[in-house]
Amino acid sequence: xSTLILADHDNKELAPATLVAVTAAAKLxxxxxxxxxxxxxxxxxxxxxxIAGVAKVLHADDAAYGHALAENLAPLVExxxxxxxxxxxxxxxxxxxxxxxxxxxxxxxMISEIVAINDDGSFDRPTYAGNAISTVKSSDAKKVITxxxxxxxxxxxxxxxxSVEAVSGAGDSGKSSFVSAExxxxxxxxxxxxxxxxxxxRALQSGENFEKIIEPLADKLGAAVGASRxxxxxxxxxxxxxxxxxxxxxxxELYIAIGISGAIQHLAGMKDSKxxxxxxxxxxxxxFSVADYGLVADLYKAVPELTEKL
Amino acid sequence: MKILVPVKRVIDYNVKPRVKADQxxxxxxxxxxxxxxxxxxxxxxxxxxKEAGKADExxxxxxxxxxxxxxxxxxxxxxxxxxxLVVADAMPEPLAVAKILAKVVEExxxxxxxxxxxxxxxxxxxxGQMLAALLDWPQGTFASKVEPADGKVNVTREVDGxxxxxxLSTPAIITTDLRLNEPRYASLPNIMKAKxxxxxxxxxxxxxxxxxxxxxxLKVIEPPKREAGEIVPDVDTLVxxxxxxxxxA
Numbered sequence: 001x002s003t004l005i006l007a008d009h010d011n012k013e014l015a016p017a018t019l020v021a022v023t024a025a026a027k028l029x030x031x032x033x034x035x036x037x038x039x040x041x042x043x044x045x046x047x048x049x050x051i052a053g054v055a056k057v058l059h060a061d062d063a064a065y066g067h068a069l070a071e072n073l074a075p076l077v078e079x080x081x082x083x084x085x086x087x088x089x090x091x092x093x094x095x096x097x098x099x100x101x102x103x104x105x106x107x108x109x110m111i112s113e114i115v116a117i118n119d120d121g122s123f124d125r126p127t128y129a130g131n132a133i134s135t136v137k138s139s140d141a142k143k144v145i146t147x148x149x150x151x152x153x154x155x156x157x158x159x160x161x162x163s164v165e166a167v168s169g170a171g172d173s174g175k176s177s178f179v180s181a182e183x184x185x186x187x188x189x190x191x192x193x194x195x196x197x198x199x200x201x202r203a204l205q206s207g208e209n210f211e212k213i214i215e216p217l218a219d220k221l222g223a224a225v226g227a228s229r230x231x232x233x234x235x236x237x238x239x240x241x242x243x244x245x246x247x248x249x250x251x252x253e254l255y256i257a258i259g260i261s262g263a264i265q266h267l268a269g270m271k272d273s274k275x276x277x278x279x280x281x282x283x284x285x286x287x288f289s290v291a292d293y294g295l296v297a298d299l300y301k302a303v304p305e306l307t308e309k310l
Numbered sequence: 311m312k313i314l315v316p317v318k319r320v321i322d323y324n325v326k327p328r329v330k331a332d333q334x335x336x337x338x339x340x341x342x343x344x345x346x347x348x349x350x351x352x353x354x355x356x357x358x359x360k361e362a363g364k365a366d367e368x369x370x371x372x373x374x375x376x377x378x379x380x381x382x383x384x385x386x387x388x389x390x391x392x393x394x395l396v397v398a399d400a401m402p403e404p405l406a407v408a409k410i411l412a413k414v415v416e417e418x419x420x421x422x423x424x425x426x427x428x429x430x431x432x433x434x435x436x437x438g439q440m441l442a443a444l445l446d447w448p449q450g451t452f453a454s455k456v457e458p459a460d461g462k463v464n465v466t467r468e469v470d471g472x473x474x475x476x477x478l479s480t481p482a483i484i485t486t487d488l489r490l491n492e493p494r495y496a497s498l499p500n501i502m503k504a505k506x507x508x509x510x511x512x513x514x515x516x517x518x519x520x521x522x523x524x525x526x527x528l529k530v531i532e533p534p535k536r537e538a539g540e541i542v543p544d545v546d547t548l549v550x551x552x553x554x555x556x557x558x559a
Contacts, residue, residue, distance in 0.1 A: 015470075067474075069476070070439065070442070070449055070451075071448050071449070074443060092470050093452065093467075093468070093469040093470045094469075094470075096435050096451070096452075097439065097449070097451045097452070098439075099439075100404070100435070100436035100437075100438075100439035100440045100443070101439045101440065101442060101443040101449065102443075103405070103436070103440065103443075104405060104408060104439070104440035104441075104443035104444055105443050107405070108405070108524075109403050109404065109405045109523075109524035109525055110404070110405075110434075110436055110440075111525065112433065112434045112435055112436060113433070122528055125433075126433065126533065127336075127431065127432050127433050127530075128321070128327040128336055128430070128431055128433070129327075129430060129433070130533060131326065131327040131329070131336075131532070131533070132327060132329050132335075132336050132530050132531070132532065132533070133530070133531050133532070133533050134527055134529075134530050135527070135528040135529045135530070135531075136525040136526065136527055136528065137525065137526045137528055138524060138525055138526075139524050139525075139526065140524050173448075174479070175447070175448035175478065175479050176448040176449075176450075176476050176477065176478045176479070177476065177477045178474070178475075178476060178477075179464060179475040179476060179477050180474075180475045181469075181472065181473065181474045181475070182472045182473045182474075183471045183472040183473075183474075184471060184472045190470075190471070192470070196557060220558070221557065221558060229488070232488065232489070233488065238472070238473075239454065239468045239487065239488060239489050240468065240469075240470065240471060240472055242488075245430075245433065246348075246428070246430075246488060248470075253557070254552075254555070254557050264326060271533075271536055275555060275557075276536075276539075277548065277551075277552070283541075288538060288541070289536075289538045290536040290538065291538065291539055292539035292540075293539055293540060293541075293542050293548060293551050294538075294539065294540070294541045294542065295541070295542050295544075295545065295548050296541060297544075297545070302545050305545045306545050306548060306549065309545060309546065309549045310549060310552065310553075310558045
């Protein structure tokens, strides 16, 4: 039995979510190999080789793989799958984009965003915006799976000494090309891997208030900034701030929900956080039913006071 | 340009799903059903392309029970031209849906297929990518902007950390994210007109697709409930709690 993991990275650093997939792969048993496909991505391959529990790193370095285009990556991954029983990837935007394309080429019904691996070979995955957990068993010969980034502990990034083997694929499909990217440069930690997350909801009323009220508290705590879907819908902040079933799934040590009522779809994205604090002026807000500490207060007074006193 | 928009009938966005006591699934009896919200965004985008003179025909297709016809009528009332209903006894899995859609694409030869990025019932987020694989077409998933131009389409995608723009050759697959547009409500006259628009009825067998499930659902349960904690009286108490837990000095 063996597993291939498609690593998520930006050609410089390995995304921490990859370490979560390694833990899931270890639970499946057998050899764990990691595929690093990129351009000028030697540092990522070296980092993958150091992950505890990884036996081998396959490194495909080619201009065609530099932007993780699904059209180019899928044939490469499919071509390597002859030797493996499982294909795993973290459920990041790249994993979600590429893996179904590989699964269809393999005539396999993929299993999305698993949160548990059971002893009988079945998998648990959330459905209906996290309102139901389905346990499914696959009858496909090979399994293709994305792993929710908060569902397993991260494997140790150090301690392994895997061999690195160069591999190559067909390269550029000619069907798609990269034009540009606007990746937000931020001093703050990345939302899905941050230890603390401060999120704001519709009650913030504007993007300006996010800057004035949410961001100073986040910076005081060294936290990432998140938002509810309502705040994203209203245009206060970009979509990549969105925490929830259709956005990002987070499980930090501390989650502070400010002016967020706690719609089911938001709770699905953050209810596995270790400690949850909610600040909302509506004492009946559903967010209080999942919060460890709730403060019923006007956020415009309470949050600046909190920031100042911390 | 012709655009195909697959739409799925799902539990209404505002209804809280209830897991059945026998753990066999979610109870959908007497529950309000609607078009999957991401599919509404897909229909809207197609209509906007038509209104901008970049598309001339929009075909909506739905796979599911007979009542999925209502979902097609919603799409037709929004502005799609005609519908295809593929009646299946049980909802096929994403791979089988993609296989049926690939056959529909063969017959219809659209230039773009625009789909919702995921359905809010099974939350798989697979069909668009799988359809692209089966057709060997490029894919622009999680789109927040779509700009067709001369044999190409530029798609801006919502990715971790920000946005990314790709140029795809056409024909191409696009899946919609939340911020692509705000879907319109169908007006009463358009709802009336939609009743006269044609809907073609098919079955998976017509397309020669085997819809047997590959995944056996062993059980469906409610997620573990999180216990509510305490309400603190003021900011000072909250500060003390945060410090107690070691999150701030």
